[in-house]
Amino acid sequence: MKRILLLSVLALWTLGAAAQSWDGPQWAVVNSSSCFLRLKPDYESGNETQCLMGTVLRVKGAERYWRQVDAPDYKDVWTTELNIAFMDEAGKDAWIAAPKFICSAEYTHLYATPSMNADRVCDFTLGDLVRKGTQGIRGWVQVYLPSGREAWARAYDVMDFGEWVRTREATRENLLATARRLVGTPYMWGGASIKHFDCSGFTQFVYRQCGIVLPRNAREQIYTGEEVPYDFDKMLPGDLLFYGTPASPGKRMVVAHVAMYYGDRKIIHSSQVVRISSLTPDGEDFYDRQPLSVRRILGHVDDGSGIRSVATRPWYY
Secondary structure (H helix, E strand, O other): OHHHHHHHHHHHHHHHHHOOEOOOOOEEEEOOOEEEEEOOOOOOOOEEEEEEOOOEEEEEEEEOOEEEEEOOOOOOEEEEHHHEEEEOHHHHHHHHHOOEEEEOOOEEEEEOOOOOOOOEEEEEEOOOEEEEEEEEEOOEEEEEOOOOOEEEEEHHHEEEHHHHHHOOOOOHHHHHHHHHHOOOOEEOOOOEEOOEEOHHHHHHHHHHHOOEEOOOOHHHHOOOOEEOOOOOOOOOOOOEEEEEEOOEOOEOOEEEEEEEEEEOOEEEEEEOEEEEEEOOOOOOOEOOOOOOEEEEOOOOOOOOOOOEEHHHOHHHO
16 A cells, blocks of 8 residues: 555656746757757657757756757657757847858767867767857867857868858759768667668758758658659659558558658668668569658749748758
């Protein structure tokens, strides 16, 4: 009986803690190379997605060292306080307006001083954002993390963010080249950084590197762009193929996977690892599934079909 009462008290305490309101700063910016956003304030809870350094979050609640946040693509998810830099409204606006560098290297580090022998501040991965400093010396540039901490980046690891946005070219060739660079990256549920991807995190990341912002999940991506036939003579590289369970009487369609058409009757996708699979049984790594839908993204950016250019949605970062 005592054990039952104790467990009941602990359960009530947990529910109460999870419901704690947050009276601190209402905004935060991701301050690590990527942060995990979980369904519940627990490391054993499922990872819903990741956000890269520089992403703006709205803070809503607290439990111990966890903070409940809204991200650009997810609401009511949880991350830990040391992964984010808290800001008031003015601080958030200043961060968004500040000149920034974007990490153009696949994987590197930020350093305490402009030297490879200096202490490392943190890792720094493709797509991360930092505020520009005013100094540069011998191939290094001064930067500031969202928290305001000074660091140094190798000049060839970063690019002016405004220039990066202006120079994105969403061509089929660039999409495939970007996707091929990621082959072999391990699959992880909720993965959306160059370290690990789930299926829709991979397609979103590839398109974003080419200047296009897709919705986060396959169940959302399937409603963007234009429907095209599942026909090898009509599909083009960069088209997205969606897999799952079709709708039936009394049941909705379930979208479980998304892949990018590679051309030559192949797809590239994150399934166990990022890999290239054949759509015909005579090819290598035959992916023996019938798609629910094929959607064309290129040609439908900023046309109201759910696809945005980075230039019109820079707050995403």
